[in-house]
Each structure stands twice: as structure tokens, then as C-alpha cells.
Amino acid sequence: MAPVISVSGLSKTYASGFTSLNNIHLEIARGEIFALLGPNGAGKTTLISIICGIVNASSGQVAVGGHDINADYRAARALIGLVPQELHTDSFESVWATVSFSRGLFGKPKNPALIEKILKDLSLWDKKDAKIITLSGGMKRRVMIAKALSHEPQVLFLDEPTAGVDVELRKGMWDVVRELKAAGVTIILTTHYIEEAEEMADRVGVINKGEIVLVEDKAKLMQKLGRKRLSLHLQQRIDAIPEALAPYHLTLSEDGWRLAYDYDTKGDRTGITSLLGDLRAAGIRFVDLETKQSSLEDIFVSLVRQ
Amino acid sequence: MNLRAVGAIYKFEMARTWRTILQSIVSPVVSTSLYFVVFGAAIGSRISEVQGVSYGTFIVPGLVMLSVLTQSIANASFGIYFPKFIGTIYEILSAPISHFEIVLGYVGAAATKSIVLGLIILATAGLFVPLHIQHPVWMLTFLVLTAITFSLFGFIIGIWADGFEKLQMIPMLVVTPLTFLGGSFYSVNMLPPTWHTIALLNPVVYLISGFRWSFYEIADVRVEISVAMTLGFLVICMSIIWWIFKTGYRLKH
Incomplete structure (x- = not known):
């Protein structure tokens, strides 16, 4: 299936000389949730802004739904909804008016039933006549989403949709995103909350210093790059790790009751069998053990540090 | 053409007028009424006729033009500057709407407000002095052309401004002096020869002269020149706006 978004050789250098994006190639499949991760200043917002028509690219091509964003901007932009990172709202407009305005801007005829549904889905219906200036930060964020969906x-x-939003509301937004995905909407999500990407995304892209470092199926990524940690709860506390166990690079907890061993799941030999044998030989017994997969956050941090 | 988008911007801007009706409509009408009281009744009663017209009547076109010029610039510049200032411009830039349609929405609304205001001021003037309009079609033509041209000019200022000070600078330091010196309250033919020549460098002279001709058939310059100058300024403004959107100047990085 043809990608819904196709980015090819995209670069952006600002007038100041700062290169925000450097030869980006990226394809987003129709109907997927794509999480774009990256530290501050990595180029996430610039990339989104170019695709949406807010920032001019220095070079490269972008197509949305097969439509070039410059040559066929009307068709390309008509497909896109954008929730920007900052809370840009018209303070003195009512919720209903501003959401209806957004629909009009995209050339769509009035549809009060749809606006009502969107506002109800986002728990904004009882605030439909309220001026935006009177709303809380979380509500304003939902108004931004309602405008994008209108x-x-x-x-x-x-773009950072749940920044500054409390946990309950964040989960509510995740539900909305899942419903949109179920309805066939392609979602591109940038976030600082790694658990959000881990929870929601089908694929993950990592951008750092204006370059795409990695694009991978989330499950495969975690499987491929993930490390595991084996934690052993000891029968008796120890003061130090015996010299014989040095090759395993074990970590001893401060209280002396737990030993941790990090191993690579990709490796032919994890070293667990020999570790357990050497522990027995060293007279160290344990009463329990557990293994834990590395989180996406661990993977992200290791990638951007490279 | 995305007419719904044009309509959305237009309605949004017009709604702002009704929200700020004291500032948008009442304030200019009160100011103009004060001009009539001071210049028309108080001082005007001591001034003899100007080119066969009583002074109070003579200043009506100039006062209407003064309000139309300043309000066109103020409405259009604020209309586009405010979304830039609060960041909601992202929505306009990312919508499937052409540059022409964006300008049509903002400038259309600004010009509409100015025209309505000009007509209200004209009606207000009728309460103070007897009015007769020799060429109503030309009067409306000048009114509409001037409102559109200076709304375009205001749009340019709104794009150029990166702070509220700049937003006010051109209207206060350039446009208002030019309007006052452009024959709002006098005929430039009353000036000494040197100042008369200098005054003809002021584009507002041509606007007011043409507008006044449509009322009383008296003019400081030939009406054809007034029309040509108005259209010339319109073309210059449109060219600058075309360049702004082509380059993304102060709109897109």
C-alpha cells in the first residue's frame, strides 16, 4: 500500500545558518500510529511544520496522500489535522465558534452534529459556549484537538499532545487516539513521554540533531535492541561481589540483598547458565529471581547518546 | 476557490468588530462628531466659504476619508498581526487556502468595516451640515477603492510588525500626518506655491481631492489623476503582498 506520507531528501536550514533537518527520508503507512521521538531541538516540530505548510523546506519533497505539499497544497493540507505543541487559541472566542471556524477554514460545510460529537468525545460539550480564556490548560489542549478533528x-x-495534562486526562486522550486509529486515521505523535509511545505506537522513529536515527516497528525495536535485566534476591546479604564473578559485571544493591545482571537477548549465549553455576560455586544462594525487558526510554536514551 | 474558508475568516473578523463595537464603531464616530463641532461649527463659522462651499460642508469628505484611511489600516493590520502574536496563524497557514483567499478574507472584512464606518460618519455629518453628493457612484467607488487599498496597506503593516509599537508606528507617524496635511481640512490650492508643490507629493491629497470632487465637483487635482493614483497605490500594495506570500516574509520560516 502506498504510504500516506512520503518524505524524501528533506532538509531545512534557517536564515541563521542552523540546520534543523538534514536529508530526511521517511514514509508513514496509512492507518498507523507513528511515534516520533527525539530530544528538544532534534527537529521534530520543524518536520511536522514543513509537512503541514507552516515552514518552508530548504530542499526535498513531501507528499501527503500522494499530493505534493507545494504543487498540490490544497489536496495535501485537506487531509491533515494538526495539534501544535503550544496552546495557541483565540482567548475571546467560544469553544463552539473556534471549532466551527476551523472546519470552515478547511472548506467543509457546517456540520453541527459532528462538532457536537467531537466536543462530547473530548468532554468539552458542557463548555461549548464558554470563552476559551476561561478554560483550564487541559481543556484548552482538548480544544486544540477538537479544532484539528473538526x-x-x-x-x-x-505534537506533544499530553504535555502538561494530568494522568487521567492523558489516558482519556489515548482512548480518543485509539478510536481515531480504529476509524482509519493515521496518527503521527511526538512526545516526551516515552510510555506514551510505548503504549500507543505501531512504529517508532527517533530523530536526533536533524537526522532520522532509526525507524522501526515498536515491538521489533524493543525485541531487537532491548536488553534484559536479571535480578536475584539473595538468601543472605553480602558486602561485596566475589572476585570470581567479576566477568559478569554484576551490580549489588546498596542494602546488599540484590544482585543484578544485564544481558543481551540477541546474543547466542546470555551467560545466565554459567552465572548461576558460578554463584553456586561462590556460595551465594538466592530465594527469588525476576527478569525485566528494557523500556523504550532506555532504548531512546542509548540511541541519542550515540 | 475555497469560498468557505474566505467566509470563515471574514465572519471571524466581523465578529471581532461586534465584540469591540465601542472601539470599532462608536469611538471613530464620536471623534468625527467632535471634529464637526470644533472645525465645522466653532471655527468653521468664522471661515468664509471654500471654493463656493461652506467650510463645515467642505471638510465632510476629508473627515470621512480620514476615518476610512485610519480604520482600514488599523482593522487590517490588527486582523493579521494578532494571529501572528498569539500563534493562531498556524491554522491559517496549514489550511487548504490560497494566499489570495487569505487576503480576501482579512482585507475584505477590514474594508467592509471601514466602508460601513465611512457611511455612518457620512450620515453623522448630515446631522451637522447640509449634504449633497453630485456623483454618488463615484463617491462609492472612491470609498470602496480607498478602503480596499488602505486595508491592503494595513495588511502589509500587520505582517511587517513584530511588536505592537511597530503596529502603531506607521499609522501614527506617517498616515495620520499625511492625512491631516493632505487637504482634509483645507484645499491644497490655498497653500503658498512651494508648499503646494510639496503637498502634491502626498498621495493622500489625490484620494481626498477625488472623493471631494464626487461630492461637490471641486478638486485640487484632476479627478482622472486621483483615480490613477488610487489604482496605482492599490497595485503597489497588491504587489508587495504577492511578494510577502511568495517569500513567506515574516509569516513562514
């Missing part, structure tokens, strides 16, 4: 986009960009 013209029924096929592609939705969520």
Missing part, C-alpha cells in the same frame, strides 16, 4: 482529517499530527 474537518475530519485522514492524517493527524499530535
Whole structure:
């Protein structure tokens, strides 16, 4: 299936000389949730802004739904909904008016039933006549989402959508995102909350210093790059790790009751069998053990440090 | 053409007028009424006729033009500057809407407000002095052309401004002096020869002269020149706006 977004050789150098994006190649499949991760200043927002038409690219091509974003900007932009990172709202407009305005901007006829559904889905219905200035930060964030959804986009960009949003509301937004995915909407999500990407994404892209470092299926990524940690709860506390166990690079907890061993799941030999044998030989017994997979956050941090 | 988008911007801007009706409509009408009281009734009663018209009547076109010029610039510049200032411009830039349609929405609304205001001021003037309009079609033509041209000019200022000070600078330091010196309250033919020549460098002279001709058939310059100058300024403004969108100047990085 043709990708819904195709980015090819995209670069952006600002007038100051700062290169924000450097030869980006990226394809987003229709209907997927793609999480774009990266530290501050990595180029996430610039990339989104170029695709949406807010920033001019220095070079390269971008197509949305097969439509070039410059030559066929109307068709390309009509497919896109954008929830920007900052809370840009018209303070003195009502929720209903601002959401309806967004729909009009995209050339769609009035559809009060749809606006009502969107506002209800985002728990904004009882605030429909309230001026935006009177809303809390979380509500304003939901208004931004409602505006982006008002013209029924096929592609939705969520740039840090849950920044500053409490846990309950964040989970509510995740539910909305899942419903959108179920309805066939492609979602591109940038976030600082790694657990958000881990929870939601089908694929993960990591951008660092304006370059795509990695694009991978989330499950495969965690399997491929993930390390595991074996934790052993000891029968008796120890003061130090015996010299004979030095090759395993074990970590002893401060209280002396737990030993941790990090191993690579990709390796032919994990070293667990020999470790357990050497522990027995050293007279160290344990009462329990557990293994834990590395999180996406661990993977992300290791990638951007490279 | 995305007419719904044009309509959305237009309605949004017009809604702002009704939200700020004291500032948008009432304030200019009160100011203009004060001009009539001071210049028309108080001082004007001591001034003899100007080119066969009583002074109070003579200043009506100039006062209407003064309000239309300043309000066109103020409405259009604020209309586009405010979304830039609060960041909501992202929505306009990312919508499937052409540059022409964006300008049509903002400038259309600004010009509409100015025209309505000009007509209200004209009606207000009718309460103070007897009015007769010799060429109503030309009067409306000048009114509409001037409102559109200076709304375009205001749009340019709104794009150029990166702070509220700059937003006010051109209207206060350039446009208002040019309007006052452009024959709002006098005929430039009343000036000494040197100042008369200098005054003809002021583009507002041509606007007011043409507008006044449509009322009383008296003009400081030939009406054809007034029309040509107005259209010339319109073309210059449109060219600058075309360049702004082509380059993304102060709109897109």
C-alpha cells in the first residue's frame, strides 16, 4: 500500500545558518500510529511544520496522500489535522465558534452534529459556549484537538499532545487516539513521554540533531535492541561481589540483598547458565529471581547518546 | 476557490468588530462628531466659504476619508498581526487556502468595516451640515477603492510588525500626518506655491481631492489623476503582498 506520507531528501536550514533537518527520508503507512521521538531541538516540530505548510523546506519533497505539499497544497493540507505543541487559541472566542471556524477554514460545510460529537468525545460539550480564556490548560489542549478533528482529517499530527495534562486526562486522550486509529486515521505523535509511545505506537522513529536515527516497528525495536535485566534476591546479604564473578559485571544493591545482571537477548549465549553455576560455586544462594525487558526510554536514551 | 474558508475568516473578523463595537464603531464616530463641532461649527463659522462651499460642508469628505484611511489600516493590520502574536496563524497557514483567499478574507472584512464606518460618519455629518453628493457612484467607488487599498496597506503593516509599537508606528507617524496635511481640512490650492508643490507629493491629497470632487465637483487635482493614483497605490500594495506570500516574509520560516 502506498504510504500516506512520503518524505524524501528533506532538509531545512534557517536564515541563521542552523540546520534543523538534514536529508530526511521517511514514509508513514496509512492507518498507523507513528511515534516520533527525539530530544528538544532534534527537529521534530520543524518536520511536522514543513509537512503541514507552516515552514518552508530548504530542499526535498513531501507528499501527503500522494499530493505534493507545494504543487498540490490544497489536496495535501485537506487531509491533515494538526495539534501544535503550544496552546495557541483565540482567548475571546467560544469553544463552539473556534471549532466551527476551523472546519470552515478547511472548506467543509457546517456540520453541527459532528462538532457536537467531537466536543462530547473530548468532554468539552458542557463548555461549548464558554470563552476559551476561561478554560483550564487541559481543556484548552482538548480544544486544540477538537479544532484539528473538526474537518475530519485522514492524517493527524499530535505534537506533544499530553504535555502538561494530568494522568487521567492523558489516558482519556489515548482512548480518543485509539478510536481515531480504529476509524482509519493515521496518527503521527511526538512526545516526551516515552510510555506514551510505548503504549500507543505501531512504529517508532527517533530523530536526533536533524537526522532520522532509526525507524522501526515498536515491538521489533524493543525485541531487537532491548536488553534484559536479571535480578536475584539473595538468601543472605553480602558486602561485596566475589572476585570470581567479576566477568559478569554484576551490580549489588546498596542494602546488599540484590544482585543484578544485564544481558543481551540477541546474543547466542546470555551467560545466565554459567552465572548461576558460578554463584553456586561462590556460595551465594538466592530465594527469588525476576527478569525485566528494557523500556523504550532506555532504548531512546542509548540511541541519542550515540 | 475555497469560498468557505474566505467566509470563515471574514465572519471571524466581523465578529471581532461586534465584540469591540465601542472601539470599532462608536469611538471613530464620536471623534468625527467632535471634529464637526470644533472645525465645522466653532471655527468653521468664522471661515468664509471654500471654493463656493461652506467650510463645515467642505471638510465632510476629508473627515470621512480620514476615518476610512485610519480604520482600514488599523482593522487590517490588527486582523493579521494578532494571529501572528498569539500563534493562531498556524491554522491559517496549514489550511487548504490560497494566499489570495487569505487576503480576501482579512482585507475584505477590514474594508467592509471601514466602508460601513465611512457611511455612518457620512450620515453623522448630515446631522451637522447640509449634504449633497453630485456623483454618488463615484463617491462609492472612491470609498470602496480607498478602503480596499488602505486595508491592503494595513495588511502589509500587520505582517511587517513584530511588536505592537511597530503596529502603531506607521499609522501614527506617517498616515495620520499625511492625512491631516493632505487637504482634509483645507484645499491644497490655498497653500503658498512651494508648499503646494510639496503637498502634491502626498498621495493622500489625490484620494481626498477625488472623493471631494464626487461630492461637490471641486478638486485640487484632476479627478482622472486621483483615480490613477488610487489604482496605482492599490497595485503597489497588491504587489508587495504577492511578494510577502511568495517569500513567506515574516509569516513562514
